Amino acid sequence: MSAAPLFAVVGHPNKGKSSIVSTLAQDDSVRIAPEAGTTVACRRYPMKLDGRVQYTLIDTPGFQRARRALAWMRERETTAAEHRAVVEAFVEAHRGTGRFDDECELLAPVLEGAGILYVVDGSIPYGPEYEAEMEILRWTGEPSMALINPIGSGDYIAAWRSALEQYFKIVRVFDALTAPFEKRLELLRAFGQLRETWRAPLEEAVRALEDERGRVHSRVARAIAEMLVDMLTSSATRRLDVGANASFYESALEREYEDRLRQREREGRRAVERVFGHHRIERREGEVELLDQDLFSSEHWYFWGLNRRQLVATGAAGGAVVGGAVDVGVGGTSLLLGTLLGATVGGATAWWSSGRLARARVLNLPLGGRLLRCGPTRDVNFPYVVLGRALYHHLRIAGRTHANREALALGQESEGEVSGMESWVERLPDDRRKALERSFRSLRRGESAGGAIEELTAQLEPILAEADA
Amino acid sequence: MTRPALARLVDLANQLDEDAKRSPESLRRRDRALAAELVAGAGGAEQAVVAWLDRVRPDDPDGPGERAERANRVLGAGLGVLGLGMGMGAAAALFHYDGTHPVNVVRVLAVFVGLQLGLVAVTLLATLPERLRRAIPGLGPLRDAFLAFSPGRWRLAGLRFLPARLREASQQLRAMLERQHRLYGEVEKWWLLAGSQWFGVSFNVGALTTAFFLVAFTDLAFAWSTTLDLSPERFLGVVSGLAAPWSALWPGGAPTAELVAQTQYFRAIGSHSAAESAPWWRFLLACMLVYGLVPRLALLVFARWRLSAAVARAFRRIPGVMALRDRLESRLVETAAETEEIGGPTQRPILQDVGAELPTGAACHAIVWSGFPLADARAASRALGLEVRSFGSAGEGALENDARAMAALTGAVDDAPVLVVTKAWEPPVLELLDFIGELRAAVGEERAIVIAPLMAAADGNVAPPSEPDASQWRRAVDRLGDPWTSVYLPAGEAK
Numbered sequence: 001m002s003a004a005p006l007f008a009v010v011g012h013p014n015k016g017k018s019s020i021v022s023t024l025a026q027d028d029s030v031r032i033a034p035e036a037g038t039t040v041a042c043r044r045y046p047m048k049l050d051g052r053v054q055y056t057l058i059d060t061p062g063f064q065r066a067r068r069a070l071a072w073m074r075e076r077e078t079t080a081a082e083h084r085a086v087v088e089a090f091v092e093a094h095r096g097t098g099r100f101d102d103e104c105e106l107l108a109p110v111l112e113g114a115g116i117l118y119v120v121d122g123s124i125p126y127g128p129e130y131e132a133e134m135e136i137l138r139w140t141g142e143p144s145m146a147l148i149n150p151i152g153s154g155d156y157i158a159a160w161r162s163a164l165e166q167y168f169k170i171v172r173v174f175d176a177l178t179a180p181f182e183k184r185l186e187l188l189r190a191f192g193q194l195r196e197t198w199r200a201p202l203e204e205a206v207r208a209l210e211d212e213r214g215r216v217h218s219r220v221a222r223a224i225a226e227m228l229v230d231m232l233t234s235s236a237t238r239r240l241d242v243g244a245n246a247s248f249y250e251s252a253l254e255r256e257y258e259d260r261l262r263q264r265e266r267e268g269r270r271a272v273e274r275v276f277g278h279h280r281i282e283r284r285e286g287e288v289e290l291l292d293q294d295l296f297s298s299e300h301w302y303f304w305g306l307n308r309r310q311l312v313a314t315g316a317a318g319g320a321v322v323g324g325a326v327d328v329g330v331g332g333t334s335l336l337l338g339t340l341l342g343a344t345v346g347g348a349t350a351w352w353s354s355g356r357l358a359r360a361r362v363l364n365l366p367l368g369g370r371l372l373r374c375g376p377t378r379d380v381n382f383p384y385v386v387l388g389r390a391l392y393h394h395l396r397i398a399g400r401t402h403a404n405r406e407a408l409a410l411g412q413e414s415e416g417e418v419s420g421m422e423s424w425v426e427r428l429p430d431d432r433r434k435a436l437e438r439s440f441r442s443l444r445r446g447e448s449a450g451g452a453i454e455e456l457t458a459q460l461e462p463i464l465a466e467a468d469a
Numbered sequence: 470m471t472r473p474a475l476a477r478l479v480d481l482a483n484q485l486d487e488d489a490k491r492s493p494e495s496l497r498r499r500d501r502a503l504a505a506e507l508v509a510g511a512g513g514a515e516q517a518v519v520a521w522l523d524r525v526r527p528d529d530p531d532g533p534g535e536r537a538e539r540a541n542r543v544l545g546a547g548l549g550v551l552g553l554g555m556g557m558g559a560a561a562a563l564f565h566y567d568g569t570h571p572v573n574v575v576r577v578l579a580v581f582v583g584l585q586l587g588l589v590a591v592t593l594l595a596t597l598p599e600r601l602r603r604a605i606p607g608l609g610p611l612r613d614a615f616l617a618f619s620p621g622r623w624r625l626a627g628l629r630f631l632p633a634r635l636r637e638a639s640q641q642l643r644a645m646l647e648r649q650h651r652l653y654g655e656v657e658k659w660w661l662l663a664g665s666q667w668f669g670v671s672f673n674v675g676a677l678t679t680a681f682f683l684v685a686f687t688d689l690a691f692a693w694s695t696t697l698d699l700s701p702e703r704f705l706g707v708v709s710g711l712a713a714p715w716s717a718l719w720p721g722g723a724p725t726a727e728l729v730a731q732t733q734y735f736r737a738i739g740s741h742s743a744a745e746s747a748p749w750w751r752f753l754l755a756c757m758l759v760y761g762l763v764p765r766l767a768l769l770v771f772a773r774w775r776l777s778a779a780v781a782r783a784f785r786r787i788p789g790v791m792a793l794r795d796r797l798e799s800r801l802v803e804t805a806a807e808t809e810e811i812g813g814p815t816q817r818p819i820l821q822d823v824g825a826e827l828p829t830g831a832a833c834h835a836i837v838w839s840g841f842p843l844a845d846a847r848a849a850s851r852a853l854g855l856e857v858r859s860f861g862s863a864g865e866g867a868l869e870n871d872a873r874a875m876a877a878l879t880g881a882v883d884d885a886p887v888l889v890v891t892k893a894w895e896p897p898v899l900e901l902l903d904f905i906g907e908l909r910a911a912v913g914e915e916r917a918i919v920i921a922p923l924m925a926a927a928d929g930n931v932a933p934p935s936e937p938d939a940s941q942w943r944r945a946v947d948r949l950g951d952p953w954t955s956v957y958l959p960a961g962e963a964k
Contacts, residue, residue, distance in 0.1 A: 012895070025805055026804050026805065029806065029810065030806070030810070036896030036941065043810055043811070044808070045805060047804045048801070048803040050800050051498075051502070062896075062898075064900060065898070065899050066900070067864075067865075067868060068868065125925075127865075127892065127895065128840045128865040129895070129900075209804075215795065215799055219792070222791050222795075277805065312610065313613070317611055453791075457791065
């Protein structure tokens with residue numbers, strides 16, 4: 001068979017079929033609700049590798065009238081060899097009639113050749129109403145596997161297993177809500193055992209998923225590095241008149257700066273979540289706090305873009321040239337005194353006049369003014385706090401399945417874990433800590449940010465991989 | 470087609486900005502599809518990005534990158550013309566000779582050698598790498614100030630004379646360089662320096678051609694004079710030193726001691742003709758060439774090389790390029806659905822009160838659905854606290870069982886409610902609701918049918934359902950629209 005394998009996830013309503021599909025397909029767009037009948041039509045989740053389909057998962061509606069469907073089939077049963085034909089006839093007879101819509105919808109892919117993944121909830125007791133469903137599926141003759149998905153806290157797995165083993169050759173327990181990545185791959189490999197020709201595409205799919213998972217660390221590292229660089233280098237500025245009272249603007253500017261940092265951190269969180277294919281996570285997290293006491297600086301600015309230091313340097317250079325000419329004039333007998341004196345006078349004049357220059361107006365436009373700046377923070381601990389929070393968020397996201405729709409609480413229920421993550425820096429090997437500190441220091445100094453992202457990405461990648469392991 | 474480096478940088482930044490608004494999935498699909506075609510031709514990672522850019526954003530003569538580059542060229546041409554003009558003006562002024570005052574060699578050397586070498590020295594300081602610059606106190610501000618006044622920046626003054634589309638593109642480029650100064654700081658620096666060198670080259674070309682024109686077509690007299698204490702011997706030492714690079718190859722280009730002695734101002738002009746001072750022109754033009762034009766040309770080549778290196782570095786470091794390379798280089802793995810989910814039932818509010826309480830000991834007929842663990846009427850009476858007059862089971866095994874249970878009820882002489890006890894933990898499937906419909910038809914209208922979704926306790930008792938379970942049962946019964954069918958609310962708190 002050359003077509004890619006299909007797997008229909010079928011079962012009683014509300015037993016976690018969509019959760020299993022959501023987790024395996026890493027798709028959080030799957031509608032999952034406690035209300036039965038949320039899935040009303042089949043939805044396909046093709047696993048593609050460079051556009052080539054390796055296998056397709058199909059989420060189906062649950063059985064609603066299994067006993068009545070089976071009764072219809074039994075009325076027309078002749079021999080076991082005819083079972084599949086009877087099921088086909090059932091679908092043919094009832095498609096679009098409104099009577100057995102869900103059964104027709106869920107049986108269609110099975111009759112198309114899909115492997116059957118029959119899902120039950122292992123946290124509730126086994127019941128006879130499931131037998132009709134299993135019997136119908138058996139009649140289709142397609143390879144099948146039963147998945148016990150314990151949704152609640154009850155434990156009826158043993159009872160389910162003994163019942164299911166009468167209908168299915170393979171019975172596995174798979175918790176769609178908490179299954180770690182390795183478990184998901186293991187299950188996919190097991191799908192490949194349903195039919196010999198499915199083994200190769202499933203194996204290739206698993207390898208590709210493993211490779212993809214390996215690349216996740218570098219993507220997350222990059223997202224965190226970009227966030228860190230932005231947060232450590234951004235500032236909020238406001239141009240003021242020379243005579244304006246800076247303290248009047250400080251609290252608003254500080255708020256603006258903090259908002260900017262928090263917004264950037266939230267964007268960083270979203271970027272990491274997107275790397276893992278999570279697009280709808282609701283997050284609850286305490287905002288990052290600034291530890292700096294003094295975030296403000298103020299400097300003059302001038303019409304042609306120079307600050308006071310640059311003006312002074314220009315003045316000093318100009319003075320040095322004039323003084324130098326005098327030195328040349330006296331044949332060097334002044335021992336460069338002219339240059340020194342010229343530079344001093346030029347620099348001092350520029351310093352003294354810069355304040356006046358800022359007040360000057362040309363065509364009623366100010367020639368200069370004061371630039372009040374809040375940030376970037378110089379606190380040496382700040383990058384580690386941000387990084388600790390990012391690392392903790394990453395760990396929570398990396399272990400989260402796409403079936404989990406609860407809000408992600410960071411630093412609320414798990415204070416211990418958070419403080420543990422924030423002190424992770426103490427556990428870092430010396431060379432890693434020094435490399436990180438070098439990068440942070442160069443950012444504090446305002447050195448090129450482009451290189452810093454590359455550097456930080458390279459430094460964070462192994463840290464993330466180890467934390468994940 | 471190869472677009473200029475700066476245009477490519479602008480286009481890449483624009484493209485990555487646009488990409489940031491698209492979903493990562495669609496970007497992965499697009500880029501992976503392109504990657505298959507690019508890998509065959511591309512060499513290194515940077516070439517792959519360039520090839521990618523050429524595919525997603527074909528070289529567009531009206532694109533922002535190309536327009537910014539064109540604006541840059543126009544501004545560069547303007548700067549060149551300005552440099553030429555200023556060079557010609559300077560040469561015309563310094564080589565001016567009206568027959569009274571000869572051309573002062575000292576003044577020509579001061580401007581075309583001394584001043585230029587000074588500016589070259591400052592330029593070299595400005596080109597020092599960032600680390601060195603930080604190590605030397607005061608150098609950073611000096612460099613910034615030099616760049617602020619550098620002729621490369623004068624191009625910005627010419628912006629207002631450009632057509633609107635070119636001006637906008639150029640302003641966009643400036644805004645990009647300034648906004649992300651940390652990323653594009655080096656690009657900006659070398660762009661300014663390259664512009665300044667271009668001005669310097671133009672200035673020197675203008676000065677040289679004008680000087681040569683004056684030498685060729687007018688009769689110039691030269692002399693040297695200064696109020697400083699400079700003897701002819703010392704002056705000879707200075708000019709011989711200046712002529713050292715070419716004097717061995719071209720002895721005629723170096724002034725002789727005789728020439729120096731004879732052309733000292735005023736005494737000289739009195740006793741020598743202008744023709745005798747003429748050999749100075751060879752020396753002066755050689756000085757302008759060697760100390761003016763050549764260093765500027767070398768710096769121009771160097772600055773352009775560094776500019777393209779800075780552009781290439783920025784090209785690799787723009788946020789988004791690493792992600793792009795990842796998209797190009799890794800296999801595209803897709804697992805999510807390609808279609809939207811077709812809507813299921815929305816959770817509409819419950820329209821009518823479907824709850825029913827039965828007083829303890831009230832009479833009823835019970836049907837247990839789908840194997841609810843109540844064995845018989847006695848067990849049901851005890852568990853429910855009701856008087857169960859008849860007991861049947863349905864919802865398991867053959868459909869005939871359901872019919873039998875209903876038939877038993879139709880024979881009952883009283884009109885006590887019919888209690889259908891079902892598992893609260895299972896959802897209300899259509900099969901049960903069909904059964905309720907058939908039951909209604911069998912017992913007639915106005916006979917109370919009460920659905921009792923209950924939890925089974927280990928000791929044979931029953932317990933009320935959890936609130937989410939109870940709520941889904943209430944909703945299902947509400948949807949039936951049958952005023953005589955309700956959901957049993959057992960005494961005790963719902964969990």
